[in-house]
Amino acid sequence: MRPSLQRHRSVLDFALSSLLRRKGRNLALTAVYTLVVFVLASLVFFVQALKHEAGELLEHAPDMVVQRMVAGRHDPMPASQVDAIREIRGVEEAEARLWGYYYDPVYGGNLTVMASPDPTLLPGSARIGRGVARNMRVAEGDMVPLRGYDGLPLLFTIQQVLAEESELVASDLVLLTPADVRTLFHLPEGLATDLAVKAGNPRELATIAAKIVEKFPDARPILKAEMLRTYEAAFDWRGGLMVVVLSSAILSFIIFAWDKATGLSAEERKEIGILKSIGWESGDVLLLKFWEGAVVSLAAFLGGVLLAYGHVFFFSATLFEHALKGWSVLFPRFRLIPALDAYQLTVLFFLTVLPYTAATLVPCWRAAMADPDSAMRS
Amino acid sequence: MRPSTLCLSLFSALAALFAGMLLHAHGRQATATQERAGRVALVRSLGLTDLCLFTEARYTRHPAMADRHAAFQDHPMALDHFPSGSLLAPPQFPSPHAPIPPAPSQRP
Known part of the structure; x- marks a missing residue:
């Protein structure tokens, strides 16, 4: 082995025995440090994966959704507007969507009821999301009662429970035939909830939206880019929860690192004094402290990141479930697809490992510069 | 070892x-x-148009389709009632610190 490598190994041996001398303190330190990295990494992984998934899925969403606004609120759209929008040049396809919300008073959950264009869905039948089936404890072939606008129950046979992998978009969905949706919500023929527009050339979307607003000032076009931006903003670094967790974690970490940086214990000063008096150079002392810091911070970083990965992608971010679930009765169960970002991992590394290692070096450099005799006496 | x-x-x-x-x-x-x-x-x-993440209210279930002021839709700076609302940043405008425009009668 090369002499320089041998020297590093010897210093590492000494650093480890020094860490083991204060076993309890250093273990507690590594545990807290790992926990900080774990929380930060879990949040970064979770948010990044959700953002990526939203982007991938909403790429297939309608190019534009047109709503009608009445008194500042979303209102059903008359068929005449739907037909007129279809006529606008550049509009390739315009589908009237029929959907609404249904509050289930028995289970206390909010369901999204939607008309399915699938002709294989029979009248009086429903396709339901996994979350609905789980909450209502029903399976294929069972009947579910939904209370109509007049308070009378309408019975639907469950034709299919949607596949498990669709939970992220369809956990709360109840798909009915258009006629059944109209009966349930008392929506007369000729009215639609909104309109899904597909443009022949996506670059013409802004022009089409402007033409729609010009023709119908009460229309509100929502472009696909805006839908994507909503999720970008919701899970952005600036987002509420991210800011709260990140700032408190970073602040506590800064206090922790500052505490380390502002001073050494009398025992540590004495140790440095002894090392210098037996012939150690200041550089050797700094190398020793660098290895001590590197062992603790690297172990915490790698451990924290690995635990976070397992937590988010194998255990579906169980610890965040309560925050995400909020007041929802119906909560989707989904396994996220990892979307690791080298930039974010690097930022996490530099935010955690470097400040700690630097914080351990500064006070040692001060102590190493001092006279060994005074260091031992102090 | x-x-x-x-x-x-x-x-x-x-x-x-x-x-x-x-x-x-x-x-x-x-x-x-x-x-x-x-x-x-x-x-x-x-x-x-939306992911099924928060089902407690219509504006958290379909944030992309919600009214303009959602999730703080009762009025722009109103606090949301649900914990999931903490994931959504409040709207930038109107700011509570923005100067109040003069009444039309007081305009030059």
Whole structure:
């Protein structure tokens, strides 16, 4: 082995025995440090994966959704507007969507009821999301009662429970035939909830939206880019929860690192004094402290990141479930697809490992510069 | 055994797990299209616009389709009633510190 490598190994041996001398303190330190990295990494992984998934899925969403606004609120759209929008040049396809919300008073959950264009869905039948089936404890072939606008129950046979992998978009969905949706919500023929527009050339979307607003000032076009931006903003670094967790974690970490940086214990000063008096150079002392810091911070970083990965992608971010679930009765169960970002991992590394290692070096450099005799006496 | 040998072995194992994590993520990404196929088919056929993450209110279930002031929709700076609202940043405008415009009668 090369002499320089041998020297590093010897210093590492000494650093480890020094860490083991204060076993309890250093273990507690590594545990807290790992926990900080774990929380930060879990949040970064979770948010990044959700953002990526939203982007991938909403790429297939309608190019534009047109709503009608009445008194500042979303209102059903008359068929005449739907037909007129279809006529606008550049509009390739315009589908009237029929959907609404249904509050289930028995289970206390909010369901999204939607008309399915699938002709294989029979009248009086429903396709339901996994979350609905789980909450209502029903399976294929069972009947579910939904209370109509007049308070009378309408019975639907469950034709299919949607596949498990669709939970992220369809956990709360109840798909009915258009006629059944109209009966349930008392929506007369000729009215639609909104309109899904597909443009022949996506670059013409802004022009089409402007033409729609010009023709119908009460229309509100929502472009696909805006839908994507909503999720970008919701899970952005600036987002509420991210800011709260990140700032408190970073602040506590800064206090922790500052505490380390502002001073050494009398025992540590004495140790440095002894090392210098037996012939150690200041550089050797700094190398020793660098290895001590590197062992603790690297172990915490790698451990924290690995635990976070397992937590988010194998255990579906169980610890965040309560925050995400909020007041929802119906909560989707989904396994996220990892979307690791080298930039974010690097930022996490530099935010955690470097400040700690630097914080351990500064006070040692001060102590190493001092006279060994005074260091031992102090 | 020297403590450094044990420590380096431990770090090698952690580094190997870290590399395994990156490979696992890469592998899942490679099969993601297949895994996502069912969801994509539903989004396409029904024209879905939102993820089913928070179902407690209409403006958290469909944030992209919600009224303009959602999630703080009662009035722009109103606090949301649901914990999931903490994930959404409040709107930038109107700011409570923005100067109040003069009444039309007082305008020059």
